[in-house]
Amino acid sequence: MSAEKTLNLTLKVWRQKNAASEGGFETYAAPGVSTDMSFLEMLDVVNEGLITQGAEPIAFDHDCREGICGTCSMVINGRPHGPKERTTACQLHVRSFKDGDTISIEPWRAKAFPVRKDLVVDRSAFDRIIAAGGFISAPTGSAQDANALPIPKENADLAMDAAACIGCGACVAVCPNASAMLFVSAKISQLALLPQGQPERYIRVRDMVAQMDAEEFGSCTNHGECETACPKGISLENIARMNRDYLKASLIYRPKVATGGAG
Amino acid sequence: MQTGAGFFGSSIGKKIVMAITGILLVGFVTVHMIGNLQLYLPAHEGVYALDTYGEFLRTLLHGSGIWIARATLLTAAILHIWAAWGLTLMNRAARPVAYQNQAYVASTFASRWMRVSGVVVLIFIIVHLLHLTVGNLLPGFEQGKVFHNVVTGFQVPWVSAFYILAMVFFATHLHHGIWSMLQTLGLSHPRYNGLRHGLATLLTIVVIGGNISFPIAVLTGFVR
Ligand code: HEM
Ligand code: FES
Numbered sequence: 001m002s003a004e005k006t007l008n009l010t011l012k013v014w015r016q017k018n019a020a021s022e023g024g025f026e027t028y029a030a031p032g033v034s035t036d037m038s039f040l041e042m043l044d045v046v047n048e049g050l051i052t053q054g055a056e057p058i059a060f061d062h063d064c065r066e067g068i069c070g071t072c073s074m075v076i077n078g079r080p081h082g083p084k085e086r087t088t089a090c091q092l093h094v095r096s097f098k099d100g101d102t103i104s105i106e107p108w109r110a111k112a113f114p115v116r117k118d119l120v121v122d123r124s125a126f127d128r129i130i131a132a133g134g135f136i137s138a139p140t141g142s143a144q145d146a147n148a149l150p151i152p153k154e155n156a157d158l159a160m161d162a163a164a165c166i167g168c169g170a171c172v173a174v175c176p177n178a179s180a181m182l183f184v185s186a187k188i189s190q191l192a193l194l195p196q197g198q199p200e201r202y203i204r205v206r207d208m209v210a211q212m213d214a215e216e217f218g219s220c221t222n223h224g225e226c227e228t229a230c231p232k233g234i235s236l237e238n239i240a241r242m243n244r245d246y247l248k249a250s251l252i253y254r255p256k257v258a259t260g261g262a263g
Numbered sequence: 264m265q266t267g268a269g270f271f272g273s274s275i276g277k278k279i280v281m282a283i284t285g286i287l288l289v290g291f292v293t294v295h296m297i298g299n300l301q302l303y304l305p306a307h308e309g310v311y312a313l314d315t316y317g318e319f320l321r322t323l324l325h326g327s328g329i330w331i332a333r334a335t336l337l338t339a340a341i342l343h344i345w346a347a348w349g350l351t352l353m354n355r356a357a358r359p360v361a362y363q364n365q366a367y368v369a370s371t372f373a374s375r376w377m378r379v380s381g382v383v384v385l386i387f388i389i390v391h392l393l394h395l396t397v398g399n400l401l402p403g404f405e406q407g408k409v410f411h412n413v414v415t416g417f418q419v420p421w422v423s424a425f426y427i428l429a430m431v432f433f434a435t436h437l438h439h440g441i442w443s444m445l446q447t448l449g450l451s452h453p454r455y456n457g458l459r460h461g462l463a464t465l466l467t468i469v470v471i472g473g474n475i476s477f478p479i480a481v482l483t484g485f486v487r
Binding site: 025075077078079104106109110111112176177178179181206209210212213216217218219220221222223224225227228236237239240241242243244245246247250 | 269270274275276277278279350353354356357358360363365367368369370371374377439442443447450451452456
């Protein structure tokens, strides 16, 4: 690891007062920032300067700052979460940049993620997609014995890989179509691969895809950008699985009919 | 929300329509190219193989074969364009404000220009039908004399140039489309995923290579 240095950076940041206002880029100097700082710490320092000048600090979302909550949404130099692979904006360090760099910072751009203020977008569309089916209905009561349900190791691993999705929205942000299919397919796959997910498997895919469309995300044209921008490395294979399940769900769908007291 | 009709209205449903019609169209262009290789067969007792082949197609199933094929292809093309149109509108609307700075790393020229290459293919299909099916694009067209029509057509430099240029666009459409169609239909497995790109490349080279060879063979005088 190289020794700490300081860099002089210039930031071009999207500023927007509220959801209704126009917004535009403002340029800020960030002199003498330490290469050991995280990207968000660097923004904190710039904000402190703005506050002492009596100006409005740059609003950005952040929470855990350790790459697990998925809150820190920002497009840095044209890439969601910045230039480093498998790294959230909060885990990005100033040492990833060079002295004298100008860095552009924009919010996620999607109809389904309206800008609330500066870099802050409303990602509740994702929550509504989960609420539409991204769960299992388990009865309460005492827990089953561990390992009572056999699960192939491979499925357990693939489900865990899909479950690594932190719902940050980078896949939507980077997609030329602002499609949410990587996110939705990860949330479908983590359940479709496990026995607990089977009872609702085909209802789930229909409901979640319907909600995804209702939120006005775009549709996948298989560019593959999402996979490269995902800080958790969620694979395109999940989208193929979702497509497969959706096709099957559509083929086997039966309209509800009540017979013999079943209704 | 839970109705059967939701399929065609949904994003994935439209993608599946595009992929299945895509299979039909890819199958067609492959067979079409292979059939046309008969341009290279020598005439047998003064009759060109291509003319016999054309006659065979026109009389297949007492003449109904060609109409069944035409109806299927037209339906596939209309559904394909209908789905492409719907998805394109959806995708445009999904990003109303563009990025000022956007760096792509995985997408390709082919994947980002599918709509443009698709429209070029559509224009090509219309010109091609006027040229060799309807026969009113160029003077000297003779119904049933397939070899004659192909050769005299390609001897006109702008006709050949147009075919070759259209095929370059078509190559990009096919290459992304074949891969994309496999992914859309859910055909993904780590053991075979490398083959998906391989298949796309192979089919594209075979179909486009064959198609481009025809105008070149005529222009160079290899076929006359
Ligand atoms: C012989 C003619 C054609 C063939 C063989 C063909 C083939 C294909 C295939 C296999 C796909 C992949 C489907 C998928 O995404 O899963 C595709 C996608 C597409 N096609 Fe075509 N197509 C043809 C004509 C057209 C035309 C005339 C248009 C446009 C007006 C068009 C526009 C599109 C678009 C926009 C896509 C989606 C692209 C994407 O996945 O990014 N195609 N085509
Ligand atoms: S702030 Fe939690 S992932 Fe970045």
